[in-house]
Amino acid sequence: MSAEQQLDLTAIREKLQGASGPQYWRSLEAVAETPEFLEFLHREFPANASEWNDPVGRRGFLKLMSASLALAGVSACTVQPDEFIVPYVRQPEEIIPGKPLFFATAMSLGGVATGLLVESHEGRPTKIEGNPDHPVNLGATDLYAQASILTLYDPDRSTTITELGQIRTWSAFIAAMRGALSAQIATRGAGLRILTETVNSPVLAAQIQDVLQRHPEAKWIQWEPTTRDNARAGARQAFGEYVEPVYDFTRADVVLSLDADFLAAENAFGVKYARAFASRRRLDAAPDRMNRLYVVEATPSVTGGRADHRLPMKASQVEALARAVAAKLGVPGASGAAVAGSEAFVDAVAADLAAHKGTSLVVAGEGQPAAVHALAHAMNDMLGNAGQTVSYLPTPEIVPSEQHAAMRQLVVDMEAGRVQSLLILGESNPVFTAPADWKFGEALQKVAWRAHSGLFHDETAEQCQWHVPATHYLETWSDARSIDGTVSIVQPLIQPMYGGKSCHEVAATLGERAERSGYDVVRDYYMAVMPAAMDATAGSSAAGFEKQWRRWLHDGFITGSAASPRTVALSPSWNSTPAAGAGTSGVEVVFKRDSSIYDGRFANNGWLQELPKPVTKLTWDTAALVAPGTADRLGVRNGDLVRLTVEGRTLEAPVWIDPGHAQDTFTIGLGYGRSRAGRVGSGVGVNGYALRGSASPWFAPAEVAKAGGSYTLVSTQDHWSIEGRNLVRSARLEEYKENPGFAHEMEHMKLSEGLTLYPKWEYSGYVWGMAIDLNTCTGCNACVVACQSENNIPVVGKDQVANGREMHWLRIDRYYAGDIDSPDTYYQPMPCQQCENAPCEVVCPVAATVHSAEGLNDMVYNRCVGTRYCSNNCPWKVRRFNFTLYQDWETPQFKMQRNPDVTVRSRGIMEKCTYCVQRINAARIQAKREDREIRDGDVVTACESACPSQAITFGNVADPNSRVARLKADQRNYAMLGELNTRPRTTYLAAVRNPNAALPTNPTVGGHHGESHDAASSESEH
């Protein structure tokens, strides 16, 4: 190589000697900064990240890259070996070409597992479903589980074991690891550290504990950027031990959330709680069972959107409010007055809680200090809720810890040079996510031997000499614990696509037998603990284990592994922390996990980047969310840059006006601004971690100044108000009880059947329909990602979304009603309405959209010429047009991900929701084979299946006993825009709110009176 010949070693040496401070380098070329090396750097993807923001460039880039990707990525799975191979002579058992198989597994996020069923087509996992038998998520999933399938196939995942950028073998890594370990023997491991995410895998915990046993001075640090430290500390303060409070919302009549976003997907328990909460919002049987939710929070959240009363309040003031409520309730030892402006709220909440002893619930948010958690525990204790609506379980993580303190110690140790070897496992990406004031990256440079194993060659990998590509959970043998302690065996669906090593395999290199497969590690562990984990019936023989093991794999979890509740007593010193006072007087910054990309680990996931965030509907960005009033005072509009300063660190971020936000507070979603996420996520948004300090990782006093300049933020819904229209209809509970059919009275005009000139459609068979309950929908977005995954919906990029060309077949509309500073929020999932008299069908000149014999508006992609008339004439604007070739037809990995049952659409054609017609047809074939009708529940659409709160119901309307027919018979059921006489098949169940008569409320929506009350009617067009 000419580049190598040109290297001037003397110059390099001088350069290295002249350098001061921590520095890292990957190769001699790197130090010499030869043009070839700079070119190489430039060619690596971060340099091209700028192209990613421009989809035209991105698509071109992908096309150019595809050839090399084809060679690099998938050789293990798609290319046949050179040796002579034999095709199926006898078909393997259970595999029928064209018919998917489903395997149970589990995905862990934030230290909690979700039980999954994964659809696999001829060995390619294509779609994630919830495991209906799993005791926690009961078949539902969140958006991260839905989107995780895309990460599996991500062409930007790291593919090779490297040392300083050079490709190495697995055995070379093991040798290096053994070398690093043997250097630690003399000091009993004093210089060895293992840094992981929160570990909820019993096997991994056992492996690490085994290492710690043999190296007693070594330390294991668990680090999650958004830790549950405060909850842990609060529990220990209240009960003297780490316990996880697990709530039973099915039994709670009155709920007070102290800044707790318990329904949100980014909360580890969102799926479970959304289901339970929804069960008390369903009005069909007993309206009296409807619960009441009070929410105090700074940032409008999904949970806040469901609140009957929501009080926007600075995060730092929530503690004072909690103390005031506790004092009012008469919790012994609690005292404090309500913050100005919240007196009425405190009185009403306290009275309501006191009136529901044993059926109420106080929930504290993870961002609130330990004192608030302790206060919540004390209130629940005083209200007699313990054992009723809240139970205390062992934590889902195997070894609970206060991660922040442990991480702080690690940084101190590294700074002091006490750490010689550090192994970083998992996706916590500490270089990017650790509090800015610790300067983790700099401290890391003082560690002599650094190894990282993760899915991506991320910011942390960049700072380590060794990098081992990790396996995705769909490629991994592992195990994982759920919130209730239930253990799932994680089984892989596919061979590692990029030759990665699982965390167990990497951890094994620290153990006695360095080279062990993940399968052996996991199986041997359960073999050893078998007697404890097994049914008595299975016997203890190897055959008995095999039988049991198969059962676990099949079911997706180990029956009976759930933890039993602990009996805990409130410690007398629960109120030991001094009261924090009335909160910050100036401006405050709140840090939150992003509702789309979590803590940044999903930054390279196009589905999640493009997903409109539930409340703001922003995509492809994070912003400093701010109340309208504060924005006015500061003189900023959407997209204007502000400079936020926390403890001397500054960040320039664009503002986004968020009605209902607490005044003088800016909320930043974490996880954006990554430099090494990959081609999708690098360079997108601003990095909130750069502002986040260790002293106050959740909210901090800040200074704010207008920075001048602006930035384009893109949202899929610019308009706040519903403009007095009856698209969403709502009533108060009393009004509903008086008049259950209120939604029908909000109809603009009554229509007769014969209004159309066209003859009525006659149906002899199934009549498919959908009902969506606006009272249980939380707007969590799981359905949107599920739809995207099931239906091969492309990602279009930020500038296309800016131009109104997003492709989501199912969107969630969000409307505000009432006071702009504290509005009510309504969510409305919007799939195709599948009209009887469909306006789209008659205007298509080539009959590309036609009525099926079962009443669907079928879309014939092959026939479509793309006049867009159907979209113009659709009152719901649910049709999506391929303005150009949005779908990536080149990257081979993405081809593997696609659902083979759904057409991959090309340029120039219209597409839309089909009620998952491929699933209807699969059920039809099955029913025909079994010579029966399709039963209710045989066809579950992707959105319905994912929905944690079961707000979406699909089925045969012609069958009066079907769930959907019963819902459509509900008094709350209404057709949106009914006066157009298009007779939609998708109908909505009107929302009912249950406010406390003692407190002021926002007006309901949908009635004619709504128009005049609409304060929040201003625009946020950019």
Added chain:
Amino acid sequence: MAQNSQQSAVTLEHPVLGAGQDYETITEAVSQIPLSKRTPFGWVLGFLIGLAGLGALQLAIGYLLLKGVYIWGNNVPVGWAFDIINFVWWIGIGHAGTLISAILLLFKQQWRMSISRFAEAMTIFAVACAALFPLLHTGRPWLAAYWLFPYPNTMGLWPQFRSPLIWDVFAVSTYATVSVIFWIVGLIPDLATMRDRATSKVKQGVFGILSLGWRGSARHWHRYEVASLILAGLSTPLVLSVHSVVSFDFAVSVIPGWHATIFPPYFVAGAIYSGFGMVLTLAIPIRSAYKLEHLITMRHIDNMAKVMLATGLIVAYGYGMEAFFGWYSANQYERFMLWNRMTGPYAWSYWLLIFINAGLIHVLWFKRVRHNLKIMFALSLIVNLAMWLERFVIIVTSLHRDFVVSSWDMYSPTRWDFMMFGGTMGLFLTLFFLFMRFVPMIAIFEVKTLLPEAKVHASHGHGAHGHGH
């Protein structure tokens, strides 16, 4: 053709034919333009501008076919924008030609004679420009090019006959066909004149072939008269039907601002209004550049201005009715649509439109204005701008905020939208300049029937056949 009853027209202050004309002067004035060897500098300049526009059009179409509709500003909810605005605008412009040659023929309006030829040419070229858009605005024009026609095919599929876009296909293709035939038939006697007067072999040959052996016999004239009357009869309903059908694209839909029963007459009036605007835009410079003031007289300008005033007032009445119905319907969405037009983000387009078409147009009541060529030329351009805005208001402003608030969005055109629009103007100019240079742009034989000499032979039954002198 020549009618005694029309004699009064000649005696008016501004006759339809200038003084001192005879067969020879008329033939010479018109036929020397295509036959002259000298190409005027102005023509070369104009033609080059047209060619530049045509080049831009080719570039715009080429890139469109390469990338898709993506290069335009269209989105969801605004699925149609410049593409359909331009289509309706061009189709509308075409209407004046047909009205002049067909309806005015049936009404025996003599003043139509000297402007009918180039007005018809304008119609054909405008329809050619218009026809590009419905094809190219589709996502897959290579399929739309034939799938919209009802032809027997192996797929066993017919088009959706309930779709107004299919009606458009029939309406526009019929219109184009009839207009072209009418124009060519009307050209035959004059092409024969060209043949006879041409001196070069090539021109004699080309005009000879094109004139289809016309010798001017009484039988020829008889056939010709019958054919013209039949074609005029066929064209007459087209003047009304084509733009009515185009308006159905909107009226048949459910979108507030589109779903209106007033659209067909309102669109036809608007089409004639803009068409006469375009005829004026062309006639005023042509008559002065080619010294044809004695053939296209102030009376023509005056009459066209009056037609514009009348149709403009119908259009303005349409705006009034739209607003009235929007309010009177008591329909929330209709009312909002109206309010959004008047006060929404695109209010400027609505008020500019109202200012021109309901306000400025009233200056045409004044003869001083109608006889001021500079003002009339400027006004003809302004009217066509306003009619373009009218389609913008109808299409974009209605679509961008319809029923479901969450999908409201804004529309802004891209440079490719403008290039495509400008490109069709280039196509139009190119075709029109070619027409001016190679085809007699005034119907020589028809204008001659206005001469007093022609009246003498009126008893022979037909107009004067003054060619070949």
